[in-house]
Amino acid sequence: MAKVAKIPVIDISADSDQDQRQVAKELVEAAVEHGFIYIKNTGKDFPVEAVEGAFELSKKLFNAPLEEKQACTYQPNNRGWSAMHYETLDPKNQRVGDFKEAFNFGEFINGKAQQPLPASIASHESQISAFRDLCYNMCLKINTLLGIGLGVNPPDFFTQAHLTTRGTSGTILRLLYYPPLPQTTASPTDIRAGAHSDYGSITLLFRLKGQAGLEILTPDNTWAPVPVCPPGTENDPAPPILVNIGDLLSYWTNGLLRSTVHRVVFPGPEKGVVVEGETDTEPRYSMAFFCHPVGTTPLDVVPSERVQKFRPEGQRDGEPRKVMTADEHLQMRLRASYKQMYSDKE
Template sequence: MAKVAKIPIIDIAADGEEAQLQVAKELVEAAVEHGFIYIKNTGRDIHTEAVEGAFNLSKKLFNAPLEEKQACSIQKNNRGWSAMHYETLDPKNQRVGDFKEAFNFGEFKDGKPQQPIPPTIEPDLDQIRAFSDLCYDMCLKINTLLGIGLEINPPSFFTTAHLRENGASGTILRLLHYPPLTSISTAESSDVRAGAHSDYGSITMLFRLKGQAGLEILTQDNKTWAPVPVCPPGTENDPSPPILVNIGDLLSYWTNGLLRSTVHRVVFPPAGTSAIEGETGTEPRYSIAYFCHPVGTSPLTAVPSERVKAFRPKDASSSLEGNPHTERKVLTADEHLFSR
């Protein structure tokens, strides 16, 4: 049986400058060592009712008539509905495309989505926008804490690059639905629901439902996959599972590889067994990901942090070409995204 991933759990509800500094340091160390972090006690920022409501809307959307979803098929701007097998995240190792469907919401403008929306969920747009806003605010908070933890002056360095008032970004709120293996006649147990990949942006926030297995991360030996519990030890009785936060490729690149962008995937759990007590793959799996990106025109200039400047990746062949610490060329956030 695979060993469960060891990911730090950080209580984000810090009051006072000293407590905030401690949280910031813990976030940075987790981002450096693991690339994944659980954050808990987020109720003042993202309350349980908001998360539950978002999952209810997700189920409502994916149960909408097929023709409604097809009319909102995903476009080049990465917004809209993607059908089963549309995406193949790990083409070198996948027999077929991912066993999932998804719906991507881009940024709202003047409270309205800038994309086609299935009629089934049109009455719920205010709720979707409100949940997206909560995620956005939390990402600003995390970016600020990372700035504090890296002793950046000013600590708002990352946060400023993400402010909506400064322009559009590639930020996406993604609803995901993964059918169980038993409901797909064409699936094999060796197939994956989402192929191995790392995320493109700065940070990702992932919301999951209790009891639904599947997520795994690639450990630092680059060979072993470790299941990621929805509720790690000590959080089983929390009102909702802790939010899983991971560093994306852009923020790893921006920090010269200091902050780790970890490869992960979603699998079909083996029938009749579970690496994590209380989690199974017998039911449909739903998750919600908030992919946070800086404003597209933001230049990824050298981070004013002595720790970032002093860091040198162990792997000299790592994909840091064009990094502001290694050559003069400075990419914008959009240029980095399009290159990926």
């Protein structure tokens, strides 16, 4: 049987400067070694009822009539509904697209979405906006802690780059729905979401208790399931929020912070992938907040001695590195995942 992923659980709710520095250190070391971190959800930074309410809206959205969702179909600005098999996250190894539906929400201005919404959830626009704000504020806090932990000068370097007051960004709130195996045309060897690493700076992932499927690729090149509730969190008010480093932040820090490959599978004993208390008998819902810096942000050298001294394997001292903007980095990744959307626009 596959061993579950060993990912640190960190409580970032500390208030004192001394405690914050310790938390920042732990956060950075987890980001360097694992690329994934469980953030303990005490309800202080993220009200439990807000998470529960967002999941209820997600179920309502994906149960909406097909024509409602089709009227909000995915657009080149990375917003809207994508149907089953529309996205292919691992095109080299997948015979068909991902076995999932998704809905991407871009920015809200004064609580109003800047995109069409399905009628079934349109009256909940302010609730979605408020949940997105909670996610955004938590990402700002994590970015600040990463800056402190890396000794960046100034410590709010990453945070400043993510401030919406400085411009628009590729930040997206994504709701996801994965049907169970019997309700699909999939075989047990098919993948629900292909192996990939995330595009942006950091991702917040919310999951429901008992719903299996997420795996990460470990350093020894094996897949390990990621429990929704790791040991010690079973009795918390809500499952911990899973945070992972994205490609952009890894690139920005010269590879010091790890962007870990992960996937979503149809789990089962035949694969040796079983997490106690988790099953695939019901639909799987998750919510991801993909945080990006302001699009015009240049991804040049981070003002951190630790980052500047770090050399990934194969890179020589003084070797030039291409500097691109946050938007250029995002567009590069989107074109690889949505070939049918972009191929006729070249």
